Amino acid sequence: MDKNASWIHPQRKNNISLKFFQLHFDLFECYARRMRKNYEEATFESDPSQTFSKIYDTQMSALALELKQMKADTKMGINASQINTWRLKIDKYLHELSAYRNNTL
Numbered sequence: 001m002d003k004n005a006s007w008i009h010p011q012r013k014n015n016i017s018l019k020f021f022q023l024h025f026d027l028f029e030c031y032a033r034r035m036r037k038n039y040e041e042a043t044f045e046s047d048p049s050q051t052f053s054k055i056y057d058t059q060m061s062a063l064a065l066e067l068k069q070m071k072a073d074t075k076m077g078i079n080a081s082q083i084n085t086w087r088l089k090i091d092k093y094l095h096e097l098s099a100y101r102n103n104t105l
Helices: 015-041 048-073 080-096
Strands: none
Touching (some): 048 080
C-alpha cells in the first residue's frame, strides 16, 4: 500500500481527523482479538463451520453497532472530547484483549 496515494479532503486533514481514523483501525483490531478469543474458547461440534459462522456473525454485528455509535458520538470525527472518550474506551479493550493480539506481522 502506498501511503502517499491515500486521500482525505484537505479541510479535514488535521490531528482530530487522524485520531478519528485511528479509532476506526483500533476498533477493528479489538474485534479481531475478540474473535480470536471466542474461537479459542469455543467448543466445536461435528460441524465446526456453524460455530465459526456464529462467532463471526455475532462479532461483526457487534462491531457494526459499536462503529455506528462511535461515529454518532464523535459526530463523524468532529467532536474532539468524544474522540478522547472513545480513545480511552478502545485502549481499555485493547489492554483487556492483549493476550489475543497477533504478533505474526
